[in-house]
Amino acid sequence: TITEGSRSTTSTSIYIDQIRDFSIETSVIHYSGVTNRYSGLLINKNAEGEIFFGITANGNFTFFEVKKGVLRDIIPYKLHADIKKGNNVWNKLRLEKRGTVFHLYINETKVATTASLRLPGLDMGFVISGVQSVGYDHLTVKYLDNKPLTPDQKSVSFEDFNTAETSFVVPDKTNTEHYSQNGAYTIANKTDQNRSSIVPLNLDGSRNFSVEASLTHVSGIKNQSYGITLGYADEMNYSYFKKLQLNVGLRGMFFKDIIMPRVVTDELTNITRSSYGNNGTATMVGLNVNANYPFSNKLRASLNLSANYGMVSGEVNGTLIKAKGLMKRAFGSITYKLSKTWQATGSVNYNGRNFTLQGSSNAFVTSSLSINKDFLANKLSISLAANNAFV
Secondary structure, eight states: OEEESSEEEEEEEOOOOTTSOEEEEEEEEEEEEOSSSOEEEEEEEOSSEEEEEEEOTTSEEEEEEEETTEEEEEEEEEEOTTSOOSSSOEEEEEEEEETTEEEEEETTEEEEEEEOOOOOSSEEEEEEESBEEEEEEEEEEEETTOOOSSOTTOOSOOOOOOSSOOSOBOSOOSSEEEEEETTEEEEEEOSSSOOOOBOOOOOOTTSOOOOOOOOOOOSSOSSSOOOOOEEEEEEEEEEEESSSEEEEEEEEEEEEEEEEEEEEEETTTTEEEEEEEEEEEEEEEEEEEEEEEESSSSEEEEEEEEEEEEEEEEEETTEEEEEEEEEEEEEEEEEEEOSSSEEEEEEEEEEOOOEETTEEOOOEEEEEEEEEEEETTTTEEEEEEEESTTO
């Protein structure tokens, strides 16, 4: 039994091959408390978002996702006769993924279908919202072809890079070019500083695992190294969704053997040789806050804040060099809907200092004002924008 005031989840890590068809099922019973708030299945969860399939004790069901603190109703609350209402009665919920479609079942009756969503994480389990007490009988996850769910040596993540879409992201897009096509992921560094391209994964660190990649040098200098970087992160999140939509996250990221500059100066010739190697470490602990608030049907504001304390170390002339500091970010926007077809938006973005072994970058502020007009039943729109108009 779980009792909670806002929204709470409990989950376990389960790997699913999303190419195959599968189902996720549970049975839930409402004991006491509010009857207009949902409980049910946490379909998937990771640091970026969550997917839910829930019912209420007064006979409604809903299916929605939350991405970076923003809730999107895929199926808003909908009354259905097959939901058993009230206290101390069981309702069975099941999601089936078949092809590119999610099929939603309540008590063996199909209640809705919707386009399938990519499940970005491994966590699945239960969810509850509002002040109520509920119970769950089981959590069953299975492939619909009845093959083993977690066979030995199964890849947790595999990328063949045959399309332009890839899970890899590049933190510094200004100084890096990257693209995926024809079975290869190409990344080009425009500066002499080390760059990375990463993919977030949920791994069970208590189990043995391997990371493998095939690498090819395409062009550029040949005396600098390239390879694999491995790090891990721990994160805790709190979400509150009423009129105010709030998400607060605390994250710790830890990297070892990362590619960092290795600088050696010959004292006799005063010649300095610079290369790269897996000789660096980095640690970052940070707080992220995302908030959205609708003042009215026409006026909405959002605020994103982050503060990260970073520590990085590398080697210069055989001496360990360390750098550390607080890195801050803030983004705020306000949107006013003048009418059904007119909308105005203003935003301010603050980027604080970044720290590296070479020093730190300067902080800067950018701003934007825009107005948007929709035509032809929202099929055509025209926007006018002014960036940094006050600088």
